[in-house]
Amino acid sequence: MIFYSSKIPSNTLQTIDQDYYWFSGTAYLGIAQHxxxxxxxxxxxxxxxxxxxxxxxxxxxxxxxxxxxxxxxxxxxxxxxxxxxxxxxxxxxxxxxxxxxxxxxxxxxxxxxxxxxxxxxxxxxxxxxxxxxxxxxxxxxxxxxxxxxxxxxxxxxxxxxxxxxxxxxxxxxxxxxxxxxxxxxxxxxxxxxxxxxxxxxxxxxxxxxxxxxxxxxxxxxxxxxxxxxxxxxxxxxxxxxxxxxxxxxxxxxxxSTGLYYEQKEKLIHNIQYFTENLEVDYLDTIKNYPAFCTHREGLHDFLKNHGVMTSCFPYPTVHDQPVSRLVISAMHNEDELLYLAQLCNQFAKISG
Structure with a gap:
């Protein structure tokens, strides 16, 4: 499903029908919105x-x-x-x-x-x-x-x-x-x-x-x-x-050079805070890297139904298994990160 927004998302995404927490994209440092x-x-x-x-x-x-x-x-x-x-x-x-x-x-x-x-x-x-x-x-x-x-x-x-x-x-x-x-x-x-x-x-x-x-x-x-x-x-x-x-x-x-260093420190903190509260092993990532991925079916829809928007599409071709990708940015706060981690933990329990 495709969602349209008339505003560039920051830590939230505003669509015609609903607002979501935004955990996608590649604006890792949140510079453009700062x-x-x-x-x-x-x-x-x-x-x-x-x-x-x-x-x-x-x-x-x-x-x-x-x-x-x-x-x-x-x-x-x-x-x-x-x-x-x-x-x-x-x-x-x-x-x-x-x-x-x-x-x-x-x-x-x-x-x-x-x-x-x-x-x-x-x-x-x-x-x-x-x-x-x-x-x-x-x-x-x-x-x-x-x-x-x-x-x-x-x-x-x-x-x-x-x-x-x-x-x-x-x-x-x-x-x-x-x-x-x-x-x-x-x-x-x-x-x-x-x-x-x-x-x-x-x-x-x-x-x-x-x-x-x-x-x-x-x-x-x-x-x-x-x-x-x-x-x-x-x-x-x-x-x-x-x-x-x-x-x-x-x-x-x-x-803004100093700002880039500040935002990177925030990003590293956010990544570590999210992973500290994560109790699952189905998300693949790299140390201190902001993206988390899985092929496990249902995660994207589960998060969307709980007000969290991530990306999910087949890759590298339309015939491949869809990739669900969660992205942490420097724009997120700890409450949002904890909420996402808790949802991921909950999904692990109900999906087996």
């Missing part, structure tokens, strides 16, 4: 307007882009950053560039379409199976230049990916690893989902792409990597010919 960020955005709109109708490579440029990209690189712990109009653009600009240089492309299972090259199909094996053979397959591949693409974390069904395979890649080839971290940026450091501190200057070049329209609360995308790579991507036709991010959003980010 009064401080909205005030900063209004101030930024006055200065920068709503859009910049020009190529970023024009001879006239807005200083806010380079300033914000330096701030984003520092915020995410990367050497350099490049902003684009969306997370999809971030992935496609990156992958298309390496395809133009005739790099062979390998894709991990469950990778987002942002990193799909043309005429390439996703592997059907599990991530673990793929990871266990990728280094050997790369060694046997006749190509000397290779791009490997992966998501940072499974979505919409939560799955923790083991990136230790990166350390086993052959040293005698030019290898670029591109990771779409759309669901990690802002709530996980790069080292958190990699499992080790990233070395952007290693012979295996790391690039992180992602949407800023989730935890970061901004319509746009970002590419993170070493300055030389970012400079190459900046001069590609796909970047030069695309409209940039809204400049006022980037200015609002710079005015």
């Amino acid at each position: 009064p401080t960020f909205k005030r900063n955005l209004i101030e930024s709109l006055v200065q920068w307007g709503s859009s910049w109708g020009s190529s970023r490579n024009n001879n006239v440029r807005l200083s806010i882009y380079e300033e914000a990209e330096q701030a984003l690189a520092q915020f995410f712990g990367a050497p350099a950053a490049l902003t684009v109009a969306s997370g999809m653009s971030a992935g496609q600009v990156t992958v298309s560039y390496y395809q133009s240089l005739e790099y062979h492309v390998e894709i991990a299972p469950k990778t987002h379409p942002a990193l799909w090259p043309h005429h390439k199909h996703l592997p059907i094996d599990s991530y673990e199976e793929w990871a266990s053979t990728i280094s050997e397959n790369i060694s046997k591949n006749l190509a000397e230049k290779i791009v490997i693409c992966s998501d940072s974390v499974g979505s919409p069904y939560v799955e923790d990916f083991d990136f230790s395979w990166i350390k086993t890649l052959p040293k005698n080839k030019e290898i670029v690893v591109v990771i779409d971290a759309s669901h990690s940026l802002g709530i996980q450091h790069i080292a958190d989902f990699l499992g080790f501190e990233p070395d952007f200057n290693d012979n295996v070049h790391l690039i992180v792409t992602g949407s800023l329209n989730k935890a970061m609360g901004m319509t746009g995308g970002v590419i993170l990597g070493k300055p030389e790579i970012i400079n190459h991507l900046r001069h590609t036709p796909m970047f030069a010919g695309a409209s940039p991010m809204m400049p006022a959003l980037l200015d609002a980010f710079m005015l």
Whole structure:
């Protein structure tokens, strides 16, 4: 069933027929609804307007882009950053560039379409199976230049990916690893989902792409990597010919940097409070991660009947078993989190 709302949900969702507690979406930090960020955005709109109708490579440029990209690189712990109009653009600009240089492309299972090259199909094996053979397959591949693409974390069904395979890649080839971290940026450091501190200057070049329209609360995308790579991507036709991010959003980010850290602390507290009150084992998640998933039938309808709205749809195809996904955000309070946990506990008892 589809529900329509004339108002963006925060911790509640208002529909035509009923109000619900909202435990869905990807606004993990609640930035877009936060009064401080909205005030900063209004101030930024006055200065920068709503859009910049020009190529970023024009001879006239807005200083806010380079300033914000330096701030984003520092915020995410990367050497350099490049902003684009969306997370999809971030992935496609990156992958298309390496395809133009005739790099062979390998894709991990469950990778987002942002990193799909043309005429390439996703592997059907599990991530673990793929990871266990990728280094050997790369060694046997006749190509000397290779791009490997992966998501940072499974979505919409939560799955923790083991990136230790990166350390086993052959040293005698030019290898670029591109990771779409759309669901990690802002709530996980790069080292958190990699499992080790990233070395952007290693012979295996790391690039992180992602949407800023989730935890970061901004319509746009970002590419993170070493300055030389970012400079190459900046001069590609796909970047030069695309409209940039809204400049006022980037200015609002710079005015609100402290708020992001505050909201992350609230989010971690909310996740821990929810899990402490949870007495079930049918919800899959990752430590300190805001999404909880299950294939167990009936949970979505049970919660909806008790005034809680989550997401539930088949994935990855319409023929697959529906995924129920519960999302905790920094906007929730303890009463709401306790209510959700109690409902999940109650459902476990009645569903067996």
